[in-house]
Amino acid sequence: MKKTLSLLALSTLIISSNAGTDNFNDDVIEAKQISNVTEESLNSIPSKKITLYQQYSVHLNDANANKKVEEQKPVEAEAEVSVGYNQKEIGILIKWKDDTKSVQPAMTTTKFGDGVSVQFPVKYGKGTTLAYIGMGDTKHPVMTYLKKAVEGRDYQKAFIAEGFGSLTEISEKGFSFTMKYDDTNKQWIAFIKKPIKTADLNLASGLVPVSFAIWDGDSLNRDGNKVISNWKFIKMDKMKTDPAYLKYVSWGYGDIGNPERGKELMIQNGCNGCHRFADQTSAPEGLAPNLSKIGGYSNPVYLRESIVNPNDVVIRNLNINRHYNKSAEKDKNGAYPNNDMYTWYIKDNKGNLTSKMPPYTHLSEQDLKDIVAYLKTLK
Numbered sequence: 092m093k094k095t096l097s098l099l100a101l102s103t104l105i106i107s108s109n110a111g112t113d114n115f116n117d118d119v120i121e122a123k124q125i126s127n128v129t130e131e132s133l134n135s136i137p138s139k140k141i142t143l144y145q146q147y148s149v150h151l152n153d154a155n156a157n158k159k160v161e162e163q164k165p166v167e168a169e170a171e172v173s174v175g176y177n178q179k180e181i182g183i184l185i186k187w188k189d190d191t192k193s194v195q196p197a198m199t200t201t202k203f204g205d206g207v208s209v210q211f212p213v214k215y216g217k218g219t220t221l222a223y224i225g226m227g228d229t230k231h232p233v234m235t236y237l238k239k240a241v242e243g244r245d246y247q248k249a250f251i252a253e254g255f256g257s258l259t260e261i262s263e264k265g266f267s268f269t270m271k272y273d274d275t276n277k278q279w280i281a282f283i284k285k286p287i288k289t290a291d292l293n294l295a296s297g298l299v300p301v302s303f304a305i306w307d308g309d310s311l312n313r314d315g316n317k318v319i320s321n322w323k324f325i326k327m328d329k330m331k332t333d334p335a336y337l338k339y340v341s342w343g344y345g346d347i348g349n350p351e352r353g354k355e356l357m358i359q360n361g362c363n364g365c366h367r368f369a370d371q372t373s374a375p376e377g378l379a380p381n382l383s384k385i386g387g388y389s390n391p392v393y394l395r396e397s398i399v400n401p402n403d404v405v406i407r408n409l410n411i412n413r414h415y416n417k418s419a420e421k422d423k424n425g426a427y428p429n430n431d432m433y434t435w436y437i438k439d440n441k442g443n444l445t446s447k448m449p450p451y452t453h454l455s456e457q458d459l460k461d462i463v464a465y466l467k468t469l470k
């Protein structure tokens with residue numbers, strides 16, 4: 092009996108040493124109610140450290156910039172985030188280290204400035220699944236607030252986005268986003284302040300999903316080449332949290348399964364026929380999202396849904412135009428049509444998108460947990 096026990100303990104140890112041991116609380120940012128939402132008052136609220144990883148699912152149409160992404164060191168970034176709010180406003184203070192301050196010169200397309208964005212799903216709460224982390228998707232629009240260091244210009248924008256490349260700029264009264272470089276500590280300090288409730292977005296809730304992105308101009312970061320966080324959750328201490336929503340978003344944290352078995356299951360189920368991940372590189376790049384770093388910016392429940400219900404979040408690729416079908420006839424302008432093989436969805440005449448990924452509904456609960464545990468290790 093004694094022997095069995097110790098063996099069991101040992102196997103648990105082995106599993107936990109390589110499984111995603113993240114705790115849901117690591118993704119919770121405690122916000123504090125304050126009378127005045129100012130940068131100063133936010134400085135006195137304890138901050139949360141968050142890690143951002145390279146967005147790698149979708150590649151830019153720029154070999155040079157993509158090469159820099161491969162070379163970028165360190166591959167992840169850390170930021171300190173504090174959130175304060177009152178009945179009227181919410182403020183977020185974001186600090187991150189950057190040894191090289193990059194400000195985009197006024198007239199150039201080859202140099203890029205540092206930047207930061209904060210993103211909220213337009214809808215969230217009970218019964219609403221999580222949005223695609225890369226600027227939302229058709230069924231889950233997101234509100235994105237962007238700040239960039241641009242010479243001679245106060246570059247701040249608010250967008251509603253439904254995926255890469257589908258942005259609608261909106262003007263929001265009472266929204267401001269500042270960004271200043273602290274030479275002593277070699278860090279950027281960004282401060283966003285906005286109404287807690289607008290016609291487009293209501294943040295007055297106990298648990299609000301939020302995600303962050305940082306661009307490093309020095310590494311030619313722009314557009315989708317950036318580091319991003321997964322969905323974090325702002326917990327407003329004085330507001331109510333829906334228990335069903337909390338249960339939903341906190342699914343899959345901790346040791347949920349066996350990542351080694353998860354990898355085997357992915358190979359057995361042919362995931363590597365479309366996706367590239369770890370040493371599985373036989374699928375052509377661009378045929379489906381590259382999963383090599385998916386664990387760094389995806390929540391467990393999102394990964395689970397991607398597998399069983401691929402039509403809920405349908406990802407639009409960034410640059411399908413780079414793939415031409417050279418065996419087809421050229422059009423009247425002498426250009427080849429796009430190669431549909433690299434479009435990740437089928438669009439019907441009503442504009443509905445259907446993923447080219449089949450739903451994997453035959454997998455058992457444990458199979459799903461093992462696969463998600465494996466995907467979480469890919470960073």
Ligand code: HEC
Nearest residue numbers: 148360361362365379380397401404405406435446447448
């Ligand atoms: C026939 C090709 C194909 C197969 C096989 C396939 N996928 Fe996919 N997968 C896609 C496409 C295309 C997308 C992007 C469109 C979408 O959002 O569904 C996608 C999206 C995903 C995403 C979301 C990626 C992101 O960046 O957020 C995950 C996770 C995923 N697949 C996992 C899997 C797993 C696990 C398997 C095997 C059990 C699998 N896929 C099998 C084509 C495929």
